[in-house]
Amino acid sequence: MQDIEAIGAVIGHPQTVLITTHQNPDADAMGSSLGLAGYLRKKGHHVTVITPTEYSQNLHWMAGNDGVIAFDEKLRVSVSQLFDEADVIFCLDFSSLDRIRELGPMVRQSRARKIMIDHHLEPESFADLALWDPTAAAAAELVFQLIVELGDQSLIDVPIAECLYSGLMTDTGSFRHSNTTGNVHRMAAELVDLKIDVSSIHRRIFDNVTIDKFRLLGYILNEKLKVLPEYKFAYITLTDTELKRYRSKTGDTEGMVNYALAVEGVVMAAILIDRNDEIRMSFRSIGNFSVRDLASKHFDGGGHRNAAGGRSKRSLAETEQKLLTVLPEYQQLLLETV
Numbered sequence: 001m002q003d004i005e006a007i008g009a010v011i012g013h014p015q016t017v018l019i020t021t022h023q024n025p026d027a028d029a030m031g032s033s034l035g036l037a038g039y040l041r042k043k044g045h046h047v048t049v050i051t052p053t054e055y056s057q058n059l060h061w062m063a064g065n066d067g068v069i070a071f072d073e074k075l076r077v078s079v080s081q082l083f084d085e086a087d088v089i090f091c092l093d094f095s096s097l098d099r100i101r102e103l104g105p106m107v108r109q110s111r112a113r114k115i116m117i118d119h120h121l122e123p124e125s126f127a128d129l130a131l132w133d134p135t136a137a138a139a140a141e142l143v144f145q146l147i148v149e150l151g152d153q154s155l156i157d158v159p160i161a162e163c164l165y166s167g168l169m170t171d172t173g174s175f176r177h178s179n180t181t182g183n184v185h186r187m188a189a190e191l192v193d194l195k196i197d198v199s200s201i202h203r204r205i206f207d208n209v210t211i212d213k214f215r216l217l218g219y220i221l222n223e224k225l226k227v228l229p230e231y232k233f234a235y236i237t238l239t240d241t242e243l244k245r246y247r248s249k250t251g252d253t254e255g256m257v258n259y260a261l262a263v264e265g266v267v268m269a270a271i272l273i274d275r276n277d278e279i280r281m282s283f284r285s286i287g288n289f290s291v292r293d294l295a296s297k298h299f300d301g302g303g304h305r306n307a308a309g310g311r312s313k314r315s316l317a318e319t320e321q322k323l324l325t326v327l328p329e330y331q332q333l334l335l336e337t338v
Contacts, residue, residue: 001130001131001132002130002131002132002133003115003129003130003131004131004145004146004149004150006129007115007129007131007146007150008150010088010113010115010129011040011043011045011088013044014043014044014045014046015045015046015087015088016045016046016085016086016087016088017040017045017046017047017048017086017087017088017089017090018047018048018049018050018082018083018086018088018089018090018112019033019036019037019040019047019048019049019050019089019090019092020033020049020050020051020052020089020090020091020092020100020103020107021033021049021051021052021091021092021093021094021100021139022052022093022094022099022100023051023052023053023099023100023101024053024055024250024251024254025051025053025055025059025093026055026056026059026170026171026254027059027166027167027169027170027171027205028093028138028139028140028166028167028168028170028171029051029055029092029093029094029139029167030051030055030059030062030065030068030163030166030167031059031062031140031163031164031165031166031167031168031170032092032093032117032138032139032140032142032143032163032164032167033049033051033090033092033093034049034062034063034064034065034068034163035140035143035144035160035161035163035164035167036090036092036117036143036146037049037064038063038064038157038159038160038163039143039147039152039155039156039160042155043152043155045088048067048069048082049064049067049068049069050068050069050070050071050079050082050103051068051069051070051071052071052100052101052102052103053070053071053101053250054070054250055070055250055251056249056250056251056252056254057208057249057251058204058205058206058208058209058251059166059205059251061204062159062162062163062166063159063160063162063163064159064163069082071101071102071103076102079103079106080106083103083106083107083109083110083112084110084111086110086112087112087113088112088113088114088115089107089110089112089113089114089115090115090116090117091107091114091115091116091117091118091126091127092116092117092118092139092143093117093118093119093120093138093139094118094120095116095118095120095121095122095123095124095132096123096124096302097124097126107126108126113128113129114126114127114128114129115127115128115129115130115131116129116130116131116132117130117131117132117139117142117143117146118130118131118132118139118142119132119133119134119135119136119137119138119139119141119142120134120302120303120304121134121292121302121303121304122302131145131146134304135181137168137171137172137177137179137180137181137184138167138168138170138171138172139167139171140163140164140165140166140167140168140171141167141168141183141184141187143164143167144156144164144168144187144190144191153190156191156194157194158194158195158196161191161194161196162196162201164187164191165188165191165192165196165198165201166201166205168184168187168188168191169188169198169201169202169205170205172184173258174202175188177306178306179304210249210252212246212247212248212249212252213246213248213249213252215246216243216246216248216252216253217256217259219242219246220236220238220256220259221259224236224237224238224242225259225260225263227260227263227266228327229265230331231268231327231330231331231334231335232265232266232267232268232334232335232337233266233267233268233269233270233327233334234260234261234263234266234268234269235260235269235270235271235272235320235323236256236257236260236270236271236272237271237272237273237316237320238253238271238272238273238274239274239316240274240275240276243273243274253271253273256271257269257270257271257282257283257284258284260284261284261285261286267285267286267287267289267334267337267338268283268284268285268286268289268291268330268334268337269283269284269285270282270283270284270291270323272316272319272320272323274316278311278312278313279311279312279313279314279315279316279319280309280310280311281295281299281301281309281310281311281312281319282307282308282309282310283295283301283303283307283308283309283310284306284307285305285306285307285337286306286337287337287338288305288337289305289306289330289333289334289337290305290306291303291305291306291307291308292304292305292308294308294326294330295308295309295310296308298310298322298323298326299311299312299319299323300312
């Protein structure tokens with residue numbers, strides 16, 4: 001679904017615009033949101049970016065970050081008013097309103113035109129217009145496509161390009177995942193030609209690690225990583241107590257599941273994290289094994305074939321046991337995946 005012409009008509013004159021993205025926003029969520037915000041401001045719109053939760057400090061360098069509102073209960077009244085007053089709401093990098101927590105009802109009830117820009121499968125029908133393509137590598141790729149197809153590529157300056165490149169780079173695993181298409185490289189080339197410093201972007205996102213996060217990682221690799229060769233599966237569990245012991249902050253566990261996937265012979269990996277109100281799960285895989293199918297069927301989740309998320313209202317121990325119980329269902333597929 002690509003309502004680009006209709007989206008162009010909606011943003012054809014200055015309006016009050018809100019942009020929101022999923023909880024615990026990653027680099028694609030923030031890069032696409034702030035990149036779109038920068039573009040819309042150049043078009044004369046009054047733009048506010050609102051996130052449903054805080055996000056990692058290594059993303060705070062992006063242009064426009066200082067104006068982002070991270071929702072908490074103390075801001076409920078003022079944030080609700082912003083949604084009431086909005087003319088247009090852009091929903092980026094998510095396709096279901098439960099992915100934005102308390103902001104979901106505000107989006108649903110707002111009189112504003114709702115525009116979804118996303119690349120996840122099976123979108124919920126809540127938006128008036130959509131730029132949706134599950135073959136896209138990142139939401140940032142779709143924002144770039146929108147700007148280009150509306151004839152506004154000349155409005156992409158270095159700050160906007162840095163934001164969009166960040167989303168593209170991270171959601172392709174630094175251009176090594178199977179979603180790295182020719183179109184991805186062409187977009188990257190267009191952005192690099194604007195003289196962005198790709199080395200600096202990579203360093204600010206990946207080489208900006210606190211000592212607490214390093215110690216948490218060391219603990220995970222030494223004490224918490226479990227490997228089940230009979231399933232080509234590796235996984236990590238983290239309790240709330242363990243997170244507090246290492247003073248874990250928002251974003252500190254981002255990407256740690258990839259260490260489990262990097263174990264020799266492993267084709268599927270998972271991390272299960274106790275977040276008090278629920279167990280949050282991230283799954284990764286290689287090849288044709290679909291963690292999205294597993295997460296959707298058993299853990300109220302979804303995502304992409306090789307990267308998906310899930311959740312559980314059971315205890316951490318019970319969720320771990322359920323995961324181990326469903327593995328035999330997928331054993332043959334896992335063993336055949338190379």
